[in-house]
Amino acid sequence: ASREEVRCVVCPGATSDMDAMRPEGVTVSYTLHFPKTYAGSLRGCSVEVRGTRYDVVGDPQRTSEAATPGPWNMAVEVARADG
Numbered sequence: 464a465s466r467e468e469v470r471c472v473v474c475p476g477a478t479s480d481m482d483a484m485r486p487e488g489v490t491v492s493y494t495l496h497f498p499k500t501y502a503g504s505l506r507g508c509s510v511e512v513r514g515t516r517y518d519v520v521g522d523p524q525r526t527s528e529a530a531t532p533g534p535w536n537m538a539v540e541v542a543r544a545d546g
Contacts, residue, residue, distance in 0.1 A: 467503075472496040473512060477540055489542035492517055496535040499525075505537075509544055517541035 477491035493512055497505075506522040520540040528536070 469497060469501050471498070471539075472535055489518075489520060491520060491540045492543055493541050495539040495541060497523075497537040497539055498534050499531070499536045500534075501537070505539055510539075510541055512541065516544040518544045 472495070474494045474496070475492075477494060495510065495512070504522070505519045508519045509516050510519060511517075518541060520542055523537050523539040525537045
């Protein structure tokens with residue numbers, strides 16, 4: 464598997480509810496805001512945040528250009544990879 468380093472904004476918990484449980488039964492650890500310059504898909508990927516591995520929840524989608532005037536356009540929820 465390939466690795467790449469992407470600088471993101473790291474926020475604690477889920478975007479909608481700090482204690483949000485997702486249908487898959489995972490608790491969201493962080494929401495990462497990826498930059499517009501990142502063009503890849505994150506479905507099925509894992510990420511490393513501050514030395515710990517997390518699994519990407521679902522299939523994150525980019526927010527429309529009109530709704531994101533700043534440099535970040537994709538909120539990515541991640542959960543602990545080890546359960």
